[in-house]
Amino acid sequence: MSVIDKSTSRDTALEEAFGASVAELYAQAAHLEVCAALHRALELRSFLAVAEEQVVCVRDRVHASMSCDRDLGDLSAEDLRWDAQWLEAALAGRDGYVAALDDLLRTMPAPDQRPAQPVQFAQPKITATAPPAPATGRAGAVRTHRP
Template sequence: MSTGHRPSTMDDHLTAVFAASLAELYEAAMSPDVSPALTRGLELRSFLALAEAQVVRVRDRVHAAMSPEGDLGDLSADKLRFDAQWLDAALDARDSYRAALGELLRTMPPTRLRRPVPVAQARLATTGPTAVPAPPRAGTARARHP
């Protein structure tokens, strides 16, 4: 599974700060004028999702080894020590990525993503409303001499 589709514990915070769904954020990241905050945020999010998947994998392996239905002959202190070291490394990585992403979202608040503007609104924004010039104020108009 790609990290873009793998959930992370910071997804809600990331989507709240950028005011867009993950799908919209990944689509916006393909834009040539993408903000550095969005690029870094999605990169950190991908690293976090992978680290969290590793935590889950090791946790599930330890649970399976310690299962009451498991064969006691397969139980190995060396394997469990190795899994404990692996879990420690995965938890450290997860915590570091969560901290880095949280700091990024605090220190580089992005602007909201641009939403498509309806054509009528886009024309109005570029041409402005049709304005009728105001009549001259009394006493300010000069007479023309031919």
């Protein structure tokens, strides 16, 4: 399943910020020239979808291993330690993506202040000329200093 089809904990915030559903935002980004903020937001959202899927996967594995109908002899403290480390890593990734996405949404310009077309910067043309060569008595002669 594509990250476009997965829901995330920040989909509502994205939809409110950009005024369209997540599916419509991905369609706009694929077919139109859109602002850099939307591209970044969708990229972060895609990373967030994967991170949240990882959190859910570890959580579900822990729940299954701790199920009340499981044999107590099947419990493994070592497996639970591994799962705790994996969960910590997955949550750290998720928290980082949430913070970055929230920061982007908080600092981007309001919809009525965004340019209709992406900003294009003119590339300055650099023109430089080499300084004139020093005049010497003989063409091509090199002076050397001898002690």
